[in-house]
Amino acid sequence: MNEQLAILGGSKIKTTPYGTGRRFGEEEVKELVEALEQNTLFYHSGRKVKQFLERFNALYGVTYSVATSSGTGALHVAIGSAGISVGDEVITSPITDAGSIIGILYQNAIPVFADLDPHTYNMTAETIRARITPKTKAIIVVHLAGNPADMDPIMELAREHGLIVIEDCAQSYLTYYKGRLVGTLGDYGCFSTNDYKHISTGDGGIVTVNSQSEEDNQRTHAFADKNYGRFGNLVQREMRLLAPNYRMTELQGAVGIAQLSKLIWICDKRSHYGDRLTSGIKDIPGIIPHEVTSDGRCTYWFYMFTIEPSVLSCSRDDFAEALQAEGIDCSAGYIPQPVYMQPMFQKREAYTGSHFPFDLSDIAYAEGLCPAAEHILKHAIRVPINEFYSEQDIEDMIAGIRKVAAHYSGSGSEVV
Numbered sequence: 001m002n003e004q005l006a007i008l009g010g011s012k013i014k015t016t017p018y019g020t021g022r023r024f025g026e027e028e029v030k031e032l033v034e035a036l037e038q039n040t041l042f043y044h045s046g047r048k049v050k051q052f053l054e055r056f057n058a059l060y061g062v063t064y065s066v067a068t069s070s071g072t073g074a075l076h077v078a079i080g081s082a083g084i085s086v087g088d089e090v091i092t093s094p095i096t097d098a099g100s101i102i103g104i105l106y107q108n109a110i111p112v113f114a115d116l117d118p119h120t121y122n123m124t125a126e127t128i129r130a131r132i133t134p135k136t137k138a139i140i141v142v143h144l145a146g147n148p149a150d151m152d153p154i155m156e157l158a159r160e161h162g163l164i165v166i167e168d169c170a171q172s173y174l175t176y177y178k179g180r181l182v183g184t185l186g187d188y189g190c191f192s193t194n195d196y197k198h199i200s201t202g203d204g205g206i207v208t209v210n211s212q213s214e215e216d217n218q219r220t221h222a223f224a225d226k227n228y229g230r231f232g233n234l235v236q237r238e239m240r241l242l243a244p245n246y247r248m249t250e251l252q253g254a255v256g257i258a259q260l261s262k263l264i265w266i267c268d269k270r271s272h273y274g275d276r277l278t279s280g281i282k283d284i285p286g287i288i289p290h291e292v293t294s295d296g297r298c299t300y301w302f303y304m305f306t307i308e309p310s311v312l313s314c315s316r317d318d319f320a321e322a323l324q325a326e327g328i329d330c331s332a333g334y335i336p337q338p339v340y341m342q343p344m345f346q347k348r349e350a351y352t353g354s355h356f357p358f359d360l361s362d363i364a365y366a367e368g369l370c371p372a373a374e375h376i377l378k379h380a381i382r383v384p385i386n387e388f389y390s391e392q393d394i395e396d397m398i399a400g401i402r403k404v405a406a407h408y409s410g411s412g413s414e415v416v
Contacts, residue, residue: 003403003406005322005325005326005403005404005407006322006325006326006327007321007322007325007326012325012326012327013326013327013328013396013399013400013403014326014327014328014393014396014397014400015327016392016396018329018386018388018389018393019386019388019389019390019393020388021387021388023200024200024255024258027258027261028254028255028258028259030258031048031254031255031257031258032251032254032255034048034254035048035250035251035253035254038250040250041249041250041251042247042249042250043067043247043248043249043250043253044230044235046250046253047250048250048251048253048254048256048257049067049248049249049250049252049253050253051253051257052067052248052253052254052256052257052260053065053066053067053206055257055260056206056256056260059260059263060181060183060184060208061181061184062184062208062209062210063209063212063217064208064209064210064212064214064216064217064220065206065207065208065209066206066207066209066217066220066221066224067204067205067206067224067247067248067252067253067256068204068205068206068207068224068246068247068248069203069204069205069245069246069247069248069249069252070099070192070194070203070204070205070246071099071170071190071191071192071193071194071197071204071205072098072099072102072103072192072205073205073224073244073246074190074191074192074205074206074207074246075099075100075102075103075140075166075168075190075205076102076103076106076107076244076246077103077190077207077220077223077224077246078103078166078187078188078190078207078220079103079104079106079107079109079138079140079166080103080106080107080223080243080244081188081216081219081220081222081223082137082138082164082166082187082188083137083164084104084107084109084137084138084164085107085108085109086107086108086109086357086360087108087109087110087135087357087360087361088107088109088110088135088136088137088138089109089110089112089133089135089136089137089361089363090104090109090110090111090112090136090137090138090139090140091112091113091114091123091128091131091132091136091138091139091140092104092111092112092113092114092123092139092140092141092142092168093113093114093116093122093123093140093141093142093144093168093339093373094113094114094115094116094338094339094340094369094370094373095116095121095142095144095334095335095338095339095373095376095377096142096144096168096339097170097335098339099170099192100140100142100168100170100339101339104140105350105357106244108356108357108360109137109357110135110357110358110360110361110363111339111340111345112131112136112363113131113338113339113340113365113369113370113373114127114128114130114131114370115127115130115369115370115371115372115373116370116372116373116376117150117291117372118288118306118372118375118376119288119290119291120147120149120150120290120291120292120293121144121145121147121290121304121376122141122142122143122144122147122148122149122150122293123139123141123142123149123154124149124150124153124154125150125153125154125156125157127370127372128154128157129157132157132161132163135361136161136163137163137164138163138164138165138166139154139158139163139164139165139166140166140167140168141154141165141166141167141168141186142168143167143168143169143171143172143175143182144171145171145172145290145298145300145301145302145303145304146171146172146173146175146198146270146274146298146299146300146301146302147172147175147290147292147293147296147298147300148172148175148176148177148182148292148293148296148297148298149177149182149293150177150293151177151178151182151185151186152178155185155186158186164186164187164188165185165186165187165188166186166187166188166189166190167182167183167185167186167188167189167190168190169182169183169189169190169191170190170191170192170197170205171192171197171301171302172299172301173191173197173198173199173263173266173267173299174198174263174264174267174297174299175267175296175297175298175299176296176297177293177295177296178295178296179295183208184208184210185210186210187210187211188207188208188209188210188220189207189208189210190205190206190207190208191205191206191207191208192204192205193205193206193252193256193259197301198263198266198267198270198299198301199256199259199260199262199263199266200255200259201248201252201253201255201256201259202252202255203252204248204252204256205246205248207220207224218231222236222243223243223244224243224244224245224246224247225243225245225246225247226239226243226244226245227239227240227241227242227243265387266387267299269387269389270299270300270301270385270386270387271297271298271299271300273300273385273386273389273394274290274298274299274300274303274385275292275298276391276394276398277289277303277383277385277394277397277398278290278292280394280395280397280398280401280402281305281398281401281402281405284401284402284405285311285312285405285409286307286308286311286312286405286408286409287305287306287307287308287401287405288305288306288307288308289305290303290304290305300385301385302334302382302383302384302385303382303383303384303385304334304380304381304382304383305380305381305383305401306375306376306379306380306381307319307379307381308379309379311409312405312408312409313408313409313410314408316332316333316378316379316380316381317332318408319381319404319405319408320332320381322404322407322408323381323400323401323404326400326403326404327396327400328383328396328397328400328401329383329384330381330382330383330384331381331382332380332381332382333377333378333380333381333382334377334380334382335377336377337374337377338369338370338373338374338377340365340369340370341365341367345365346365348365383397
């Protein structure tokens with residue numbers, strides 16, 4: 001017989017707290033003290049932001065990178081320095097954070113949304129191709145939740161059409177695609193160090209400049225700093241084009257140095273735990289686990305699986321509620337709806353009282369635009385993955401999902 005669900009009065013699966021730990025410690029304190037002792041917190045005058053980038057570059061095997069004040073800023077810097085401008089179209093994912101969209105609209109370009117693979121939750125070359133028009137200038141590939149998109153065909157498509165590729169790696173530190181790190185495959189890679197990512201500087205970001213061009217590197221640096229060029233002792237203050245101020249402070253850089261020393265451990269733990277979760281639930285009828293690209297490595301900013309209501313006699317919300325009652329942390333879905341269903345797109349109003357730049361395009365943002373993405377968000381359940389969890393925490397998560405699925409499968413016996 002099935003074990004009675006906790007939500008129906010049975011004993012719950014998880015009776016012990018999840019493992020926790022301190023993200024910040026003496027390493028960060030040491031770096032912060034050194035930053036303060038410099039008597040400057042400005043990135044160009046101090047050493048901490050420079051050291052942060054040097055260590056990041058060494059870890060990623062890149063020559064050029066730029067520090068920014070946020071991941072949103074990193075994406076805007078890449079978009080702006082790539083020359084994306086008024087009326088250009090930029091293709092991106094409908095399941096993402098506002099940070100992936102803001103830079104497009106700040107450049108008065110038009111966001112265009114490509115559908116997703118239903119199992120990896122990432123854009124594909126096929127879905128992107130369907131959205132390319134003569135106005136398309138760039139693709140922002142979102143590697144959702146630490147999972148690499150299938151980049152080789154995307155890059156081939158981009159070169160075929162002469163498009164810039166920007167990788168949104170905000171959730172994807174040390175994520176590998178066919179042995180290569182995401183963030184090094186496109187023209188630019190953009191990372192976030194806000195407090196909810198693999199490593200944190202409170203807020204912050206990084207842009208990798210992958211062309212190996214010093215000219216591109218200087219242009220990207222300048223775009224993050226009001227179009228001021230600060231290289232060595234030379235400071236150039238020519239405002240040739242409009243550019244924002246997204247400078248990282250020495251305090252952020254100092255914390256980032258200490259955080260980078262922990263990144264390999266963090267990502268190894270998350271990869272191990274996420275992969276173990278997949279192996280523990282992949283055979284359950286009605287459960288579709290988070291699929292990782294072939295030959296890829298996911299570093300699981302979170303783990304998301306979907307359910308098949310045609311197999312399980314419950315809604316997604318019912319399943320999540322039952323899983324929570326078993327003591328398993330989870331949430332129904334990720335974002336409530338695709339980005340294009342948000343009021344800004346439905347009203348076509350980025351600026352108060354104006355339809356600019358949407359009125360430069362006839363792109364429609366109707367429900368049904370990306371059916372796979374809409375299906376994912378209606379049927380997904382998200383569970384957290386954390387480097388401080390124990391092996392038992394993951395086993396409890398597996399047992400909880402199996403127990404709830406067994407109850408709603410009508411199989412009459414627990415899924416084992």
